Amino acid sequence: MTGFQFHNEHPEAADFYREIINGFSRRPRCIPPKFFYDETGSSLFEAICEQPEYYPTRTEIALLRDHAWDIARLAGNDSFLIEPGSGNCRKVRLLLPAMKPAAYVPMDISCRHLREAARDVAREFPELDVHAVCADITRPVSLPFISHGARRIVFYPGSSIGNFEPADAEFFLARLAQLAGPGGALLIGVDLKKDPALLTAAYNDAEGVTAAFNLNLLERVNRELDGDFDTGAFDHHAFYNNARGRIEMHLVSMRRQTVSIDGQRFEFNKGENIHTENSYKYTRDDFHALARRAGFEPRHVWTDEEELFSLHFLSVETSG
Ligand code: AVJ
DSSP: OOOEEEEEOOOOOOOHHHHHHHHHTSSSEEOOGGGGOSHHHHHHHHHHTTSTTOHHHHHHHHHHHHHHHHHHHHHOSSOEEEEETOTTOTGGGGTHHHHOOSEEEEEESOHHHHHHHHHHHHHHOTTOEEEEEEOOTTSOOOOTTSOTTOOEEEEEOTTGGGGSOHHHHHHHHHHHHHHHOTTOEEEEEEEBOOOHHHHHHHTSOTTOHHHHHHHHHHHHHHHHHOBOOOGGGEEEEEEEETTTTEEEEEEEESSOEEEEETTEEEEEOTTOEEEEEEEEOBOHHHHHHHHHHTTEEEEEEEEOTTOOEEEEEEEEOOOO
16 A cells, blocks of 8 residues: 545534424425435445436446546546545546546545545555545635646546535535636536436335435434434335426325424424435536536536436636
């Protein structure tokens, strides 16, 4: 193992209690999707990615595998490959042999998982320098170990951009443009609009893994915030909202019930929903328009034959 370095920016942990109480004071009630990913939720998410109905992960992996050398040709060698929200660092492994970056820079808010995942990459690619940065990727971050003028490629796979409201997605993309800097680029995975039946199936797998993933939010409230949700009395509901171009996930109260969270009581009517996630879908042109507004110039798009998923290579617009 050559260079493995860990940089801790000491990101502030999200305040689960405060965000639940805030979200429950609105109508419809909501829970931000970032809270899906505790230990249990992260394993459930990995299981979702293996479901036959959930096409995004395997389609994106096939695109990365099939086009790694084309991607590397656009990205160039010896750049700094930055991955905000790197998670288990699984997909980047498909790029590293072709891209041969000067260094890989995984960034994540979960320091413990980041350290393990990044160290594994460093072990697997002994020639590679790895600088892991524990930070909140929605905040500006300085990366002083990147030499001035070095080319930066930002890698943001998984269509996580779909969780943002379009206006927020533009803001976040502008932040990624800032992270890539002049002369830099972004490689991003974006789920495509398609037959609503395929979309709906992807979020309603037959094994019920997505339902368990959704309901885990309530179990998490029970475990961590002394809640008493009867998780059997809430239903997973996921559907495609055509007008807004997004999958919506909700938890629906199957009866009138009262839930207490750390001693505070919340009434739920029969049929009342808690909104837990939006997952926006984009056509190639929708996404190009959004990326241009954020300061990018589209360079290339790869899609699978059925046009289920897209992988965009965009360079930072340097005019002006
Ligand atoms: C991680 C946000 C891309 O929207 O498809 C999967 C999360 N939710 N199944 C998605 C998710 C339910 C996933 N993203």
